[in-house]
Amino acid sequence: MRGRHLLALPAGLLAGFMLLLALRADAWGQSLVADLSSHLIAITTGFTGTDVVLFGAVDGEGDVAVVVQGPEGEVTVRHKDRVAGIWINTDEIAFARVPAFYTVALSAPLDGVVPPAVLQRHEIGLDYIRLAPTQKIDKAEKLAEYRAALIRNKQRMGLYTTEAGEVSFLGQRLFRTRIHFPANVPTGTYTASVFLIRDGDVVSAQTTPLLVSKIGFSANVTEFAQRQSVFYAVLSIMLAVTAGWLAGIIFRKS
């Protein structure tokens, strides 16, 4: 719902923003300016996912890449093997500082245009996300396999995407893209990085923070459960007992 509201922003208003940005870009001699339609994604009780619009302006020719990535954490990838007829986790690799969420949008395909080293440096594209194991793994083949499995699992959960948004140009200088955040988006601090690519290299970049946070009732419940866990435990059990009791009484009369 929220997403639709944002998209329903009067086109004129958005264009106005963009024009302002374009003017600013010229005036300050910056080659790239960009901003988000919202810097806070509020997870309320009715949250079902949302869209955020990223818009900006460039000072001339070039392709634009947008990378949005979420809070980092350690992720363990486990591999199953058949042991005595059943499938059991037999091996694992832990990766440090794995982004919980990752999405990329491009104005044009970059494969073959931009050298892999450049894409690697800026983590543009699923193949170039920095995923380092916590311990040194000797076999490069094994590491690549686990790395691919991590990305595949994340894609299945809808948390790593590539095809979602394309960056579209409005004329020569103004661009915009829509970034989708699914209902299971993890809470935390995100960054939206915008890259201006010219002649196979990144000539300008800008990073904007974005916060995903529980708001209102959801946030209160989480805080209560964590800060006053004993009180929460007693209260939740009492609620359960009361609900059971009430149902028993209601059904007795009917």
Added chain:
Amino acid sequence: MQIYLPIAELSVNALLILMLGGGVGFLSGLFGVGGGFLMTPLLIFIGVPPAVAVGTQANQLVGASVSGVLAHWRRNNVDVKLGLVMLSGGSLGTALGVWIFGLLQALGHIDLVISLSYVLFLGTVSSLMLWESLGAMLRGRSVASRSKLHHHTWLHGLPFKMRFPRSRLYISALLPALIGFFCGLLVAIMGIGGGFLLVPAMIYILGMPTALVAGTSLFQIIFTTGIAAFLQAVSNQTVDIMLALLLLLGGVVGAQFGTRVGAKLRGEQARALLALVVLAVAVKLAVDLIIRPEDLFSITLPGGA
């Protein structure tokens, strides 16, 4: 109607959860089992993190059992004395089980242990129960309660004999306490109420009248799941109150209908039906362990959820 679960960090369809709670609640009232063995896998299937599924499940079982017990209480089908003796062992078992759960989690393979114990206990108990109840139905009478009356085994030689007038039993207090202890262990490790194990154990080992079994086991389950829910909420913060209340809302309504239908069923019919349902779950889990998974790789997200 989509609703966001604050602890599970997941957006779900409220109607789906209500229906899930109602369906499992119905079975709970019908058979006198908590239904945790169905609910926990179902919750994990719709995307709830396993730790949250187990913790929340314990909480909702408290409510469902209270509602279930009320209906049995009015029919005077609860043996409080026997229930309290079982509970003395049950609380010890639950506390030990929570400790073992933590140990298994640290060692890894917790999922495998849970799956294997489901297959082992559910499979064995339900097969035996199905076999017995089908036999009883074919003969047209209940064998269980009859054969025990003139059957004296070593179990009857145990010390601390105690009278349980409501169940017309004179047995060692150690027996119900031990049964309670083992079921308490499973409550904590498998995230279930333990009813499907309690019910046959009370019928076959204690030789209790079938009519009293459902009410008495539910009475005991209120307290063991209560202890588990408390420990889970305090140590792991894995009780999602929103999810628990939604499940309860569906569950308590379902349980009332279940109890009514259950009153019309004969003992062996109810046991055969329960055995079939439990067997189906065990077979499903066994198949999952044996067939090649779609993706051999799985990931564990931060936070251990």
